[in-house]
Amino acid sequence: DGGITQSPKYLFRKEGQNVTLSCEQNLNHDAMYWYRQDPGQGLRLIYYSQIVNDFQKGDIAEGYSVSREKKESFPLTVTSAQKNPTAFYLCASSIDLTRDYGYTFGSGTRLTVV
Amino acid sequence: GESVGLHLPTLSVQEGDNSIINCAYSNSASDYFIWYKQESGKGPQFIIDIRSNMDKRQGQRVTVLLNKTVKHLSLQIAATQPGDSAVYFCAENMRSGAGSYQLTFGKGTKLSVIP
Numbered sequence: 001d002g003g004i005t006q007s008p009k010y011l012f013r014k015e016g017q018n019v020t021l022s023c024e025q026n027l028n029h030d031a032m033y034w035y036r037q038d039p040g041q042g043l044r045l046i047y048y049s050q051i052v053n054d055f056q057k058g059d060i061a062e063g064y065s066v067s068r069e070k071k072e073s074f075p076l077t078v079t080s081a082q083k084n085p086t087a088f089y090l091c092a093s094s095i096d097l098t099r100d101y102g103y104t105f106g107s108g109t110r111l112t113v114v
Numbered sequence: 115g116e117s118v119g120l121h122l123p124t125l126s127v128q129e130g131d132n133s134i135i136n137c138a139y140s141n142s143a144s145d146y147f148i149w150y151k152q153e154s155g156k157g158p159q160f161i162i163d164i165r166s167n168m169d170k171r172q173g174q175r176v177t178v179l180l181n182k183t184v185k186h187l188s189l190q191i192a193a194t195q196p197g198d199s200a201v202y203f204c205a206e207n208m209r210s211g212a213g214s215y216q217l218t219f220g221k222g223t224k225l226s227v228i229p
Contacts, residue, residue: 006157042203042221043158050214090157097214102148102207105157 003027006091006106012114013078013085021076021109023091030096032074033103036060037088046089049074050097078111086113126226133191135223137204140185146207148217149178149189153200161189161202191225199227 004025013019025032031050035043045058049068063082068074074093078085088110092103127133139147145166150158164171164178164187171178177190187204201222207215 004157040221043219045216048216092157097216099215101215102146102160102163102205103217105150105159107157108155110155 004091004093004104004106006089006109008109009107011109011111013111014114016080018077018079019111021078021089021091021111023074023076023106024072025074025091025093025104025106026072027093027104028071029093029104030071031094032068033092033094034058034064034066034074034076035090035092037090037108043090046076048097085111087111123221124224124226126228127194128228129194129196131194133189133194133198133225135189135191135202135204135225137187137189137220138185139187139204139206141206141208142182142185144206144208146215147178147180147187148205148207149176149187150203150205150219151198151200152203152222158203194225194227196227196229199225201225 007022033048034046044060046064047066049055052068052071055066055068065077088108090108091106094103095101148163149161151161152158162173162176162178164180169180175192179188201224203219203222205217205219207217209215
């Protein structure tokens with residue numbers, strides 16, 4: 001079955017640590033996205049990538065970094081510069097950015113600062 | 115700010131009744147709309163979509179209505195079941211100035227089904 005796999009499901013971070021969230025897709029989609037979801041709020045775009053080795057900042061990119069070395073993978077690093085990282089993080093993919101198709105989402109990673 | 119919003123943040127319905135979840139959008143250039151369902155602790159799942167050249171589309175127990183005149187979108191769920199309890203998001207796909215499309219999501223409506 002094709003889909004998006006996010007890992008881990010739960011992640012705990014100490015103050016000052018960087019952590020990396022994994023996102024892998026086998027849908028052969030060109031575009032990938034990272035969203036942050038806080039209680040009572042909608043999905044906010046962190047970063048997105050249209051093709052390998054290219055990515056763009058979204059609305060709340062500060063304190064986050066990404067890479068896109070392979071089409072299938074789009075890991076998100078939450079750096080120590082992100083002052084309030086506790087949230088639910090969602091990865092998504094779509095066929096590409098140039099056509100109006102919907103997104104397929106992963107099951108999410110819940111990050112908690114301890 | 116967000117161009118997609120929802121009229122009601124929470125909705126409680128009796129099992130077996132029909133549910134209607136509403137959404138307003140502000141960009142008349144949006145040409146593709148999607149409803150997602152998100153269960154607690156999970157990622158959003160695609161329910162149904164509609165393009166701007168249609169005003170109604172039906173799926174299994176779900177219907178999406180699009181009123182372009184007033185820029186309003188609704189999701190109707192027939193014979194609501196306990197498994198329908200979730201947060202429902204509408205999303206609009208807009209073409210940006212750079213020629214790419216991007217989904218903008220509303221904040222969601224929480225649907226609670228009373229057994």
